[in-house]
Amino acid sequence: MWSSAIKDAVEKIRKNMDSFGTKFPHVSRDGAYLLNDNDDWTNGFWSGLLWLCYEYTGDEDFRLGAVRTVEDFRQRFADKKVLDHHDIGFLYSLSSKAQWIVEKDESARQLTLQAADLLLTRWRSRGGYIQAWGPEGDKQEGGRIIIDCLMNLPLLFWAGQQTGNPIYQEVAIMQAEKTRRYLVRGDDSSYHTFFFDQQTGEPIGGATHQGYTNGSTWTRGQAWGVYGFALAYQYTGDPAYLETSKRMARYFLKHLPKDHVALWDFNAPVTADTYRDSSASAIVAAGLLELIGHLEEGDLDRAYLEQGLKDSMTSLVRNYSTIGQEAEGLLQRGSYHVRGGLSPDDFMIWGDYFYLEALIRMETGNKGYWYER
Template identity: 80%
Template sequence: MWSSAIEDAIEKVRKNIDRFGGRFPHVSMNGTYQLNNNDDWTNGFWSGMLWLCYEYTQDESFRIAATHTVEDFRRRFAAKTVLDHHDIGFLYSLSSKAQWIIDKDESARQLTLQAADLLLKRWRTGGGYIQAWGPVGDAQEGGRIIIDCLLNLPLLYWAEQQTGDSLYRQVAVMQADKTKRYLVRGDDSSYHTFFFDQMTGEPIGGATHQGYTNGSTWTRGQAWGVYGFALSYRYTKDPLYLETSKRMARYFLEHLPQDHVAYWDFNAPVSADTYRDSSASAIVAAGLQELLELMDKEDPERAYFQQGLLQSMTSLVQNYSTIGEDAEGLLKHGSYHVRGDLSPDDFMIWGDYFYLEALLRLQKGSRGYWYER
């Protein structure tokens, strides 16, 4: 099953190289990807998919296309085009860092280190956090952190390994600790965002940006927690991060519907019209494989997580994929911003990326580009 799904995905990516014409897919409308000129937070996922396809096939056409995206990210960095947010890690881990991991291209390494420095500048000393969005002192966004940032932290951990400068790691650990303390709730669910006083760091309260309510559990946010804390454990070996990843994974799996693919929010009222978010389940599928690799072989929960992984991936392939269809995307029924009415039921490029990453890990044991192999 995994092999046929991978082959189908690779052919779709191959066709999309020409379809996209050097532009970057974001989310789709009625099955057609909206494209941009590398000015959104999602653009790294397309680059990452190209690198994954190259590693699997060794087909030079994928490498050439992937390298072109890195050059585009180099231009984006030089122009500072929409980089006033924390998603620098999503952008550069899957593009220039991927090139460094695969090709050992020194210019790609230097670009990635520059990106890490830019992310480091979002650390707010007074508040004690990495500010998610907007410029320093922004009245609306200045005190906000969001759980997505956990997948940006590997850029900082990696930079510490490359340079020996401990500041990268210190900031990443402080952000992970703050996320664990304030965004993960006592029942192992999670807030999407949390606000702090910008000057003192005093906690104000949890909220949401894309979830159902401030107190609900947005499933993609929970998914970032599963994968993100596992990655922080890989870099730091702090057992609390591993335990937090396990807790959040258990919550995610326990609250899935019968077909093992998540709705867009665990607290949203369920009816025949309730939107799914296949991208959240794809992220967790990749995150569970990271978690299983890091867990003790004798851990009694291994079988539970392994079963949850196989059930979710089987359902994604059989019920949500576009296998055999002439489609631009790989995974149907993703959700971007349901309450904001932004593509609540279509292809999401991050869903496609994590679906492909999860498939390749299952089939070949290969990984993404969050850390050096």
């Protein structure tokens, strides 16, 4: 099942390379990807898909396409084009860092280190956090951290390994600790965002940006936690991160509907019309592969998590993938920002990326581009 799904995905991405040209896919509308210039937080996922396809097939066309995206990211960095946010890791881990991992290209390594330095500029020493959005002192966004940032921390951890400079790891650990303490709730669910006093760092309270309510559990946020804490454990060996990833994974799997693919928020009213977010389940599948790889054979959670992985991936392939269809996307029924009315129930480029990352890891053992192999 996995190899057939990969083959179908690779052929779709090959066709998309021709039709997308130099543009980057974002989310879809009516079954067709909306394309943009390299100016969004999601653009790295297209680069990552091309690197995955190149490594899986050895096809030079995929390599050339991936390298072109890295050059585009190099120009974006030079122009400082829409880089005033925390998602630098999503952009440069899957583009230039991927090129470094695959080809050991020194210029790609240097670009990735520059990106890590840029991410460090979002550290707010007074409050003790990486500010997600907005300039320092911003009245609306100042003091906000979000759970998504866990997936940007591997860029800092990696930079620390590459340079030997402890500041990268110190900041990454402080951010991971703050996320673990304030965004993960006692029942193992999570807030999407949390606010702190910008001057003192005192906690103010949890909130949401894309979830159903401030106190609900947005499923994609929970997914970022599952994978993000597993990656924090990979870099640090701190058992608290491994345990937090397990707790969040158990919560996610326990609250899935019967077909094992997530709704957009675990607390949203459930009707026949409630939106799904297949991208959340794809992220968790990739995260479970990382998490399970760190568990001992006798770990009491291992069998449960392995079954959850199998159930979710089987459902994604059989019920949500576009296998055999003329389609640009790989996974149907993703949701970007339901309350904001942005592309619910359609293709999401990050859903495609994590779906293919999980498939290829299951088939070949390739662990993607979040850390050195």
